Amino acid sequence: MAVSEMKYDVVVGGAGHAGLEAAMAAARMGASVLVVTMDCKAIGRMSCNPAIGGTAKGHLVREIDALGGEMAKIADATGIHFRMLNLSKGPAVWSPRCQNDREAYSREAGKRLGSIEGIAFLEDAVVDVAVEVGPKPFPHKLVGVVTAKGKRVSCRSFVLSSGTFMRAIMHTGLTHEKGGRFGEGASYGLTERLESLGFVSGRLKTGTPPRVSLESIDLPAVEPQHSDSPPRPLSFSTQRIENRLIPMYLTYTSPTTHEALRRGFDRSPMFTGRIKGVGPRYCPSIEDKINRFADKDRHQIYLEPEGYETDTVYVNGFSTSLPEEVQLEGLRTVQGLEKVRMLRPGYAVEYDFFPPHQASATLETKLVMGLFFAGQINGTSGYEEAAGQGLIAGINSALRSRGGGEMFHVKRSDGYLGVMVDDLVTKSTEEPYRMFTSRAEYRLLLRQDNADRRLTRMGAKLGLVESATLARLDAKERAIVRLSTLTSRTTVAPSTINGHLEAVGTETIDAPDKLIRLVKRSEVSLEGLLGVSELWSEGALDFAREGMDERTWSEVVEQVDIEAKYEGYVSRQREQVLRFDSFEEQAIPGDLDYDRIPSLSSEGRERLSRMKPETIGQASRISGVTSSDVSVLMVFLKE
Amino acid sequence: MKPSIDTIVAIATPPGEGGIAVLRVSGPEAVAIVDRRFRAPTPLASAASHTAHVGAICDAAGERIDQVVCTVFRAPHSYTGEDVVEVSCHGGTLTSRRVMGVLLETGAEMARPGEFTKRAFLNGKMDLAQAEAVAELIHARSDAARRISLEQLAGRLSSEVQTLRRSLMDAVGLLELELDFAEDGYEFLDRSKIRELLNDAGSSLRRLLESYRAGKVFRDGVKLVLTGAPNAGKSSLLNALLKESRAIVTEVPGTTRDVIEEGLSIGGVLFRVVDTAGLRPTSDPVEREGVERAHEQLRSADVVIWVVDLMAPIQPTKEAIESIGSSHVIVALNKSDVIARSSSTRMDIEDDSRALRISAKTGDGIQRLEEEMLAVAVGRTPSDNTEGATVTNARHYDVLRRASRSLTLALESLEGGKTGEFLALDIREALNTLAELTGEVTTDDIMNAVFSKFCIGK
Incomplete structure (x- = not known):
């Protein structure tokens, strides 16, 4: 019968940085995988800056690599500039970062994804899911997905890694159009469908800076920044970097820049209230920075060529959604950019996400067994955050498709991956979540240099490591x-x-x-x-x-x-881990009825009922849950 | 749905005969359970919080057990944070036990030791340090101990520790933020500010730790050993001290192996007085045994008063006093009234800075002796507590000691030029430790250890 023709263990919706890792991990674990993407040429595309790694993000990349993921290998193969950040501090907070040739990165990603056995592709979008009544504690169980072109695919697991594409709108000044990335469309229907199953959705915003022409930059007027010598590879399995390396450039905005941009604030979709989504605080747009740090008379701008052959330069630090002419006027007041040609204006994109407390530490949703969320749909920002979640979701989608058995998660004390997922599921998020060193309490143990010693054995056990x-x-x-x-x-x-x-x-x-x-x-x-x-x-x-x-x-x-x-x-940090691990090991049943525990504070009860923590440790990190609530819970579970 | 928390009952007043006895009932069913056996014009179900109602408690068969007053406290405005009914019945073991029996038959459960306070803790009515203060208040054996426990119950220690935690938390937050601004080389928190903050926090902790010695004295009292030759005047000195003692103190048996002759309260501090045999050399094996015991007493004493008869022909030597091996010896040169009248010259022993002239007979010098006893026992006067909370609890002392050690390490990291991530570890370690004091981080073991120290009914 045509309707049930297609049958896979795992379907992955979206082939960005999350989807790519999910599909490859699931396939490596022996699952048959279907990747549904709106554009087969856009696999692993770098929508924003052409760089991988950075503070704390570099840790994620190393961990993904250690666990058997792809990101570091793709980045090493296509890197054009490598630096270790934070060298003035101790080794725990050193973070590798590399700039990449944007096109080469995507090509390499596509090549690698295509080279794995057991992955099929479909140029389409998932718009609906088929569910049945789930086994306790899941209300539903996934049995298949339906695409925009009307194809029905039966599957046991579905990883939704749609990036910024769900009901996406791009803004530049007061003009806006539908689409999740420059020149690409948006997808519709799935949010409403998931809401009908009981999910709560929200709106987030992210932005990207303008791209300018390298030829039009006055290079002698800006400060070149060279790669480390020798460059350190991101992947544990890359012997050495042999790519040709090119410099990046550093320059600064000036009070004139700020003045020019201010004149366009009345036409900013941010300040006029057109964008309802909440943007990231720590990666603010240039208009945000000028507005918020009014006393600072200059901001750093990195000019990052997007590759060897291209004339396109990414203006790092100048993310904006002001009108095109205002952006250009502002750019031309920056030292070295006086005669700059703008190839494409910056824009902001608004998209749907699902507050991540609706997922568990395995990234499986608590409402639908077999449905996994990874990447921006969980409210994160950044390729590395997406890839890390994709890997975890991919692993668990394969485990789930085998039916039963123990699922996989990373503890906070085992990696930044664990910190990120735990933060997401216990704190949820109301603005795009970015990885930070400050979020990892066990940071002296979770170094980029020992990611393999922490995680490679886990990856090997799962069958992801050669x-x-x-x-x-x-x-x-x-x-x-x-x-x-x-x-x-x-x-x-x-x-x-x-x-x-x-x-x-x-x-x-x-x-x-x-x-x-x-x-x-x-x-x-x-x-x-x-x-x-x-x-x-x-x-x-x-x-x-x-x-x-x-x-x-x-x-x-x-x-x-x-x-x-x-x-x-x-060794003292290890003691801390031991002390807190006991809380992480005290499990809370998924169907616990918090109304049966009369001593809980009413806010604590409400939060716990909503977030459904999996362990006492998780419960203790939910805001609004007091320490006496946690004690009550411990006493209750013991009795 | 049936709430899974039991309603508990216990007799809250001590056993024995008394004017009234109070039973405390707490839990979601407290009002309903008492109501079922309470005969009064209006049922407790319709009673407002904090009101008292006269009526009778009857058993299931309708027989009157006693006339009682029921006081209703509605959740969360009660000691436990749950619905509470306090049943005041006539005193005497029999009546209160019968009333409790009736309530147990009606659905209440027998409370375990400390369960009411544990519920108060779990319901967020008090933190762990405050809960511990309740137990200490009940066991307070001197006025100073009572006052300190009451302060701790009011949250004095907790709030001091919280203030400390907040300032450390702010610092660690800024230090950690710095870690994420890799390339700007920006310090959000000046290193000299951190040093100042760590020094301040460290001295707060040290002050609290130092208060423990005094706190322990206030809570447990002081072991005072009187020694000296048989006729030096120990008994008359004891009588003189007793006359001055401003409060009558009763001793709870079983707290010490010492044979306590008397208890004295001086300046709010309980002195447990132990008398010993004189310390003279002897060849008699039985007596030697006694001397050996006396030595042991002297070594374990907090304060020793060596009573010397100024008129005696043979005086103890400095060496004999040093042989006790302690700095807590006060030499009381007794019979100053007699020596004042005689023409004897000053004796060698009087040069000792620890020597005081007293007269047990006239009371002369007794007040100075008491001041000296307090100074030796406490190191400061008990009224001198304006500077902050006093630590009396060994668990708290241990927490503060560990936190203080972490801060010392933080200062070492700072002086050693270590970057923020190392300092952050040290400070976080201190923060995590301090959280144990108030029970913000707690485990079953800690809770059980704390609440098992309570009596039933509290």
Whole structure:
């Protein structure tokens, strides 16, 4: 019968950064996957800035990679500029970032998605879901989806990763048109359908800055910024970056800029109330920045070429939805941009999202078994946030399609991925959610350098990690033990080490000392000590390294160095994790009726009934739930 | 739907004979349960909160058990935050037990120790430190202990800790915000401001920790050992002190292995007086045993008064006093009235700064002796509590000590030039620890430990 012709384990709606990871993870886990996208050429498209990573986002990218996702590999293959941010602080908050060739990124993403067995494509949009009565505690159970072109697909799981496309409207000045991205359309119908099942939806707004012509920039007047040398790859499995690297440029707005833009405020869709959606506070539009930080007379602007061949430059820091002519006038007051040609004005886009408390830590919705939300539909902003959720949703969609069994989630103490999802499901969000270092309370453990040590084994267990990658991790762990043992057992004489200590600018020693004690000094690096051959007994380092490749060995050295330097902090953080983990392990039944617990505060009861936390830990992080509510809940569950 | 919380009942007044006995009933069914056995012109169901009603409690068969007064407190305006009925019946074990029996048959459950207060905590009527103050108030054995517990119940300690937490929270918030502004190299919080804040918070904690010594004294009292030669005048000194004692103190047995002869209240502090044998060298094994015991008493004493007879031919030496090995010895040079009349020269022992001349007979010098006893016991006078809360509870002391250690580490991180993420860890550790004090972060174990210390009916 034609109606039930199509049958897949998992359907993924949207092939952006979330959908891509979801589809690939599910397929790798053996599920048959159908990717439904409105435009097969727009897979993994960088709608906004042509960059991957950045503060805290870089951590997400490394974790996605460690768990078996694609983002870091695509970024490494198409990167044109690499930097490690935050180097002035400790290693826990270093964050990698790379600029990419926008077109190449999308091509690479499409190629990778297409190369996986078990993924089929459909150029269409999902507009309806078919459900049955669900097993407890789910009111509904997903059995299929229906597309705009009328195709019915039966499936056990559906990952909705529609980005900004649901009921999308783009604004530039007072003009607006339907569509989720420049030159593309919008999708309709699904929001209403999900609302009829009991979901609550909201409206969010995000924006993108204008693009300008590289040729028209006065390059000598702006400050070039070069890549780190050597560049550090984002993926644990990239040996080295061999791409040609090009500079980015830094410049500033001026009071004249602010004056010019202010004159257009009466035609801003933000200030005139045309945009109802709430925009991100931390990635504000330039008009927001001028308005909010009125006493600041300049703001940083990064000029980011979108690739090798293109003339298009992304004006980072100038996100705006002011009228086109105002944008141009403003840009031309920025140093180096006096004669700039604007290729495309910035615009704001408004779209539907589903406040994420409606999903659980597996990103499966609490109302419909088999329905997963990932990416901007959960109210997040950013490719990395989307990709991370896509990966988790994809994994669970595959697990769900197998029927039963344990689902997958990342704990707050295991990764930024866990922090993000937990924040989303316990705090929900009323403005676009962006990952921050400040959100991760266990940040000294959750470093970008040890993402593989935290997550790769989990990925391997799920079948997402190649055996060679796992073997490399095993070898790395063994080498870490050998090198750290060697370092703690080695005693050095003043005569052999003092020359080096003087050279790095730290106090010399008077008596023989343990090498490990010297590594703890901030001026001393283990890498530097490895170069002092007299320190090491014959063959000891070769034994520790065991023929390991250069990249892996440098990671081993870095791990031992960091662990020695921050040992005290790291072990105290581990204690904190242990203390709070007990709360994370106390489960709350999904169908718990909070009306049966009379001692709860009325606000606490309302919040708990709405958010349906899965654990005591989650419950304690819901705003409006007091500590006595949490105690009541603990006592109640015990009795 | 049946609420899953029981309605509980207990006799809130101590056992024994008395004018009245009070039963406390708390829970969603409190009013309904009492009403079923309460005979009065108007039922309690229609009574407003905080009103008292005379009537009779009858058993299921209709037999009158007692004439009572029922006071109704409606949720959430009650001690527990639930509906509460307090039934005041005639005193005596039999009557109150019969009334409770009737209520138990009517659907109330027997309350466990501390359950009323636990419910008050769970209903957000008080935090954990306040709940603990209730237990301490009940067990208060001196006026100072009572006052401190009452202050803690009113939230003095909690609010001091909350103020501290808020300032630390603000600081850690700014430090963490900084982490996300990678390239601007911007410091939201000046490092010297953080140092100041950590120093302030640290000294607040230290002050609270120091108050524990005094707090413990106020709560548990002080062990005072009187020693000296048999005829030096220990008994008459004790009598003199008793005469001065402003309150009669009763001792709760079983708190100490010491044989307590008397309890004294001086300046609101309970002194538990232990008498010992004199400390003279002996070869008699039985007596040696006694001397050994006396030494043990002296070592464990908070305050020792060594009574010396100024008229005695042989005086104890400094070395003998030092042998007690403590700095809490006061030497009372007794019979100053006699020596004043004689022409004897000053004795060697009088040079000791701890020596005071007294006369147990005339009362001369007793007041100074008491001041000295207080100073040694408390380190400060009990009325000197304007500077802040007093810590009396070992759990609180432990929490504050751990928080203080975290702040010391934070200062070390700061001085060591560590960046914000390290400072944030130290400060968060202190914050998490402090949250245990008020029960914002609590576990079953903590709750059980706290509420099991209560008596039934509270």
